[in-house]
Amino acid sequence: MAMIELENIIFSYNPEEPPVLKDLSLDVEKGTCQMLLGDNGCGKTTLFRLLNGLLFAQSGAYRLDGQEITRRGLDDNRQSKRFHQRMGYLFQNPDVMLFNARVYDEVAFGPRQMGFADAEIERRTEDCLGLFDLTELRDKAPYHLSTGQKKRVALAAVAALNPEILVLDEPFAGLDGTTVDRVLAFLTEWKKAGKTILLSTHEREMTASLTDRVLVLSEGRITS
Numbered sequence: 001m002a003m004i005e006l007e008n009i010i011f012s013y014n015p016e017e018p019p020v021l022k023d024l025s026l027d028v029e030k031g032t033c034q035m036l037l038g039d040n041g042c043g044k045t046t047l048f049r050l051l052n053g054l055l056f057a058q059s060g061a062y063r064l065d066g067q068e069i070t071r072r073g074l075d076d077n078r079q080s081k082r083f084h085q086r087m088g089y090l091f092q093n094p095d096v097m098l099f100n101a102r103v104y105d106e107v108a109f110g111p112r113q114m115g116f117a118d119a120e121i122e123r124r125t126e127d128c129l130g131l132f133d134l135t136e137l138r139d140k141a142p143y144h145l146s147t148g149q150k151k152r153v154a155l156a157a158v159a160a161l162n163p164e165i166l167v168l169d170e171p172f173a174g175l176d177g178t179t180v181d182r183v184l185a186f187l188t189e190w191k192k193a194g195k196t197i198l199l200s201t202h203e204r205e206m207t208a209s210l211t212d213r214v215l216v217l218s219e220g221r222i223t224s
């Protein structure tokens, strides 16, 4: 059984318009890295929001380790917490993710939500600040950072939760060469550690060595 199973998913934002995702099916095996390609507006972000339980399909099934993920299920606090601990999501636009007053608190937010002990929260936060070269920015307001810096904060916040599955929506967009290398090194380590990675990108060469499968989203379906 695949870790993530999408079966005949139909999703539309607006019932009067044709659906964005049309009879989409996809299996993702644990420990693999999948690269999602597709034209602007084809539905990559929509698919990722669905995987993260931010949107729900009008029909079809979404299963994680055989368990169906539904709006009703995620309304339950315990189930929702467990789900979001397993699945980390990097938004395409980091502005949507960042809302704390300090970079440190942004990265510590997830571990605090999960109710870890103080020492564990501190350890994870410091590790992840270091991993994305944010130690010197720790007291800054995320709001005032540059786009690339914000993306690094968002990545650190996702990493601090140590999720089993990483869903990254255009993780390289707007990053300089050094930061791209940092993110690639991070993804390589995470893959080695057995994590499952889905990422959308328009820069396919960058992650070619990490990728087990290239998925193309076109006309609402995965076509390869």
Ligand SMILES: Nc1ncnc2c1ncn2[C@@H]1O[C@H](COP(=O)(O)OP(=O)(O)OP(=O)(O)O)[C@@H](O)[C@H]1O
Pocket (backbone or CB within 6 Å): 013, 014, 020, 038, 039, 040, 041, 042, 043, 044, 045, 046, 047, 092
């Ligand atoms: N909140 C929304 N309400 C209505 N329509 C939406 C909404 N978000 C996206 N759409 C529409 O759904 C389609 C898919 O958008 P989506 O953002 O998933 O594409 P994408 O593949 O991520 O594009 P990009 O490469 O530009 O990031 C587009 O036609 C878009 O206009």
Ligand SMILES: [Mg+2]
Pocket (backbone or CB within 6 Å): 044, 045, 046, 092, 169
């Ligand atoms: Mg998108």
